[in-house]
Amino acid sequence: MRFDGRLISGVGIFASVVETGSFVRTSEVVGLTTSGVSRAISRLEERLGVRLFHRSPRGITVTEDGRRFYDQTLPLIERLAQSADEIRACGQDAVGTLRVHADSASSSHFLIPALSDFMEAYPRVDVQLEVREKPSDLASDPCDLAVHLGDAEWAGMMGEQLFESPLIVCASPRYADARGTPTTPHELCVLPHTCLVDVRGNGRRNSQWAFRNGYEKVSVEGERRLTCSTPMTVLAAALSGMGIARLPGFLVEESLATGRLVRFLDDWHAGLTSPFIYFPTGAALTPKTRVLADFLRRRGREMGHSPDRGRVIGRSVKADAVAA
DSSP, rough: OOOOOOOOHHHHHHHHHHSSSSHHHHHHHTTTOOOHHHHHHHHHHHHHHHOEEOOOOOEEEEOHHHHHHHHHHHHHHOOOOHHHHHHHHHHHHEEEEEEEEOOOHIIIIIIIHHHHHHHHHTTTTTEEEESSOOOOOOTTOOOOOEEEEEOOOOOTTTEEEEOEEEEEEEEOOOHHHHHHHOOOOOGGGGGTOOOOEOOOOOOOOOOOOEEEEEEEEEEEOOEEEESSHHHHHHHHHTTTSOOOOEEHHHHHHHHHHSSSEEETTSSSSSOEEEEEEEEESSSOHHHHHHHHHHHHHHHHHHHHOOOOOOOOOOSSSOHHOOOO
């Protein structure tokens, strides 16, 4: 039997009439006029093909069919009200599964450590993290939030800078012992030195390395034999002694602290890079997405290189959508 969705609108009014025993009192409960309540009951009786109430000048009484219909529908009405309350609570609280996309560098050295604390603070939020070096097609592979190193060109998403990280020129101690330590950027262009170059997830090759020392600016393209597709691959190659890398500070700070990497060209500023957080455009954020975004903003500020004002890529998001 095909379900008639119009029944729903009358069942709630019918139950209220049974419980109050009056069209007048029901009108006060449901916010309709008395004639509006009477018409709603008449339409419901017409659709059911039975009389639900006896009407008389002294008032109304429930018919046998009406009592049976009430007894059968009351549990359904209560369950519907419970479901509405649960959905309403979910709309106000952080609960559910978050679909998060991130590149491997942001995942391993920023997002995973942050998620460890976040999921402890929000035990009702689960996270489905998928590593994507390139921006995905949101139509076929949607997500609630994404974190990507650099200003990726991501259709349907707007990006917000989380924090700035200095680019560090470094290599393994074994490389430094075998080939020496460059003292100027120009020395990167000649043997015996070789540079490790990465191709970003958006396809742009970072072969030109820009440096600044005071007012002096230098751009060089070092000798290279190995080109990698991700910063994490460059890091692995540098740790293996295969060449000189230029990597974000938050990726290499632990390796520098433990002596697995040594830093070159300390007097030269090699630039900055930033992880960005991305949201789908055109819709307000759900509570679970908003609390994670706020958590990542705070964690970014704790990294020590937070910009004065986060740079935004793409269309603006409504203030209430991403408000901290």
